[in-house]
Amino acid sequence: MARLDRxxxxxxxxxxxxxxxxxxxxxxxxxxxxxxxxxxxxxxAADLPTRLTVSGQPLDPPAPLTLLMHKPMDVVCSHREPGxxxxxxxxxxxxxxxxxxxxxxxxDKDTTGLLLITDDGPxxxxxxxxxxxxxxxxxxxxxxPLRGDEAEVFGAGTLMLxxxxxxxxxxxxxxxxxxxxALTITEGRYHQVRRMFAAVGNHVVSLHRDRIGGLALPADxxxxxxxxxxxxxxxxxxx
Numbered sequence: 001m002a003r004l005d006r007x008x009x010x011x012x013x014x015x016x017x018x019x020x021x022x023x024x025x026x027x028x029x030x031x032x033x034x035x036x037x038x039x040x041x042x043x044x045a046a047d048l049p050t051r052l053t054v055s056g057q058p059l060d061p062p063a064p065l066t067l068l069m070h071k072p073m074d075v076v077c078s079h080r081e082p083g084x085x086x087x088x089x090x091x092x093x094x095x096x097x098x099x100x101x102x103x104x105x106x107x108d109k110d111t112t113g114l115l116l117i118t119d120d121g122p123x124x125x126x127x128x129x130x131x132x133x134x135x136x137x138x139x140x141x142x143x144x145p146l147r148g149d150e151a152e153v154f155g156a157g158t159l160m161l162x163x164x165x166x167x168x169x170x171x172x173x174x175x176x177x178x179x180x181x182a183l184t185i186t187e188g189r190y191h192q193v194r195r196m197f198a199a200v201g202n203h204v205v206s207l208h209r210d211r212i213g214g215l216a217l218p219a220d221x222x223x224x225x226x227x228x229x230x231x232x233x234x235x236x237x238x239x
Contacts, residue, residue, distance in 0.1 A: 004028070005038040011060045012093030027055045060091070061228060063099060064120035068215075068233065071115040072223035077106035086115065089224055104128060105136075105188055113138075113209035114217040116229065127212070127237060128188065134237060135184050137211040138193050142179040143203035150200050151175075154183065161195045168196070184211075213237035 008019040008028075016038075022028055023038040030042065030052050042052065044062055052059040069086060076083045086103065087095055094101060097119060104116040104127050118124050127134055150173050153159055157170040172184040183193055194204045210217045214236040221227070 001041045001043055003038075004035065004040045004042050007042065007044070007062065008054065010098040011062065012091075012096035013054060013060075022054065029053045060094070063097070064118070064123065065097075065101070066116060066118040066120055066123060066229040066234065067101070067226050068218075068221070068229045069115045069117060069226035070217060070221045070223050071107050071112055073112055074109060076109050077103040077115065081109075083109060086117065089226065090117075107209060108191065108207070111138075111207045111209065112223060114212055114215070115209075116212065117226075123234070130187075132238065133186055134213045135186050135211075136188070136209060136213075137182055137184045139176065139180065139182050139208045139210055140193060140197060140204045141206040142181070142197060143205050144201075145178045146175055146181060146202075147200070150181065150197075153200055154196060159196065159199060161189065161192075161199060164189075168192075171196070182210075214239035 004023070005016045005019045008014070008022070009016045013019055013022065020038040023035055026034045028035040028038075042048065049059040049061055067090075069089070071077070071086060074084065075089070076085050079085065079087065087101065090101070099119040099121070101117050101119050102124065104118055104124050107113065107115055116127065126132055154168075154171040154173045157167060159168045160166075161168065168189070169186050171186070174182040174184075176182055183196070185192060185196075189195075193207060197204050215233055
């Protein structure tokens with residue numbers, strides 16, 4: 001159970017005083033009945049967004065919430081980094097949600113593809129934890145043709161990146177064309193895929209992530225679009 005004013009404030013509908021005003025203006029309804037008390041207790045259940053409306057619209061999904069986004073080019077994943085962010089692609093009030101939404105790992109400004117955004121701390125840490133061994137697959141378009149030995153070099157588990165002292169874990173490279181390859185990694189070092197190809201004398205022209213664990217980016221999800229991740233899709237990440 002949660003107080004209605006606190007719930008709506010945490011979902012970004014305004015301060016608790018502003019929520020109280022919404023209730024006073026008869027803008028909040030539960031099961032078709034106008035709510036008169038902003039301090040009323042409501043049960044947080046899966047069907048609440050279908051039962052509670054604010055200004056005639058279904059309630060936003062309460063926490064925990066995880067989103068699947070097709071990150072487009074030229075947007076950043078950080079709240080602090082300059083430039084347009086992935087959070088600007090979501091409803092404006094969601095930027096005021098408590099707990100805050102955060103991306104699970106990041107994609108560079110010029111990298112596209114599958115991005116997960118969540119307010120579920122334990123789920124976030126489970127995905128990024130090295131103990132989970134969640135693999136991520138990237139499709140890289142290269143400046144020059146593959147030379148032929150990249151799969152062996154990346155798979156050996158001995159490749160050292162410039163400026164680092166620990167070798168990379170074994171990674172799987174699958175050629176997709178003369179100058180295109182899918183690379184599956186289990187780590188998340190800074191600009192890792194780009195630096196790996198640089199280490200073998202090539203340059204990544206474009207980079208797209210199409211899979212996290214057993215979860216693939218849906219083919220019908222356009223760049224910039226997003227939807228709520230289902231429990232089955234969450235489980236597929238760790239399958």
